[in-house]
Amino acid sequence: MSEPDSILLYLRTPRSLARKPLAQFATLLREQVAEGRAYHCLLTDDKELRRLNREFLSKDYATDVLSFPSGEEDGELGEMAISVDRAREQAEALGHNVETEIQILMLHGLLHLLGMDHETDRGKMRRTETAWRKKLGLPAGLIERART
Numbered sequence: 001m002s003e004p005d006s007i008l009l010y011l012r013t014p015r016s017l018a019r020k021p022l023a024q025f026a027t028l029l030r031e032q033v034a035e036g037r038a039y040h041c042l043l044t045d046d047k048e049l050r051r052l053n054r055e056f057l058s059k060d061y062a063t064d065v066l067s068f069p070s071g072e073e074d075g076e077l078g079e080m081a082i083s084v085d086r087a088r089e090q091a092e093a094l095g096h097n098v099e100t101e102i103q104i105l106m107l108h109g110l111l112h113l114l115g116m117d118h119e120t121d122r123g124k125m126r127r128t129e130t131a132w133r134k135k136l137g138l139p140a141g142l143i144e145r146a147r148t
Helices: 019-033 046-057 084-094 098-113 124-136 142-147
Strands: 008-010 040-044 065-069 078-083
Touching (some): 040 098, 046 078, 046 084, 078 098, 098 124
Parallel strands (some): 040 078
C-alpha cells in the first residue's frame, strides 16, 4: 500500500512494477514541472480506467491516462489515473519499458492538471511537453505520437 503522503497510489498493479523509480520521478515532476504544487496519481488497471472514464466522461472504454484538475489557483493541482495495462501495451509497441511509458503518461497528465489542453491551446501543451520530455530524457510523448 502507499504511504499517506505519497504522490503515487496503487490499485491492482503488478508487483514487478519498479515503484521506487516511479515515486522519485513523480516527486521530480512535483518539484520541477508543478513548481512544488501537490498532485496525486493512481496507478491501476484497464478495468478501473474504464470505470472512471465511463463515470466522469461518459466514455465506455479504458484509456491510458485521465486527469482531474482541482480547479484551485493555489494548493493541490488535482488527481490523475494511469492504466498500467495500457502503459505496458504502449511500451511494448514502442520498444521501451513500462516504467518509461508511465513516466510519459505522468508528464502528460500533469500538464493537463496545470490547465493545458492540447486540443484547444494551439500547440502550447505540445511545445511544453516536448521541452520537458527532452529535459527529463523521455522518448516521444503522447501528443507527438498522435501527430505521426
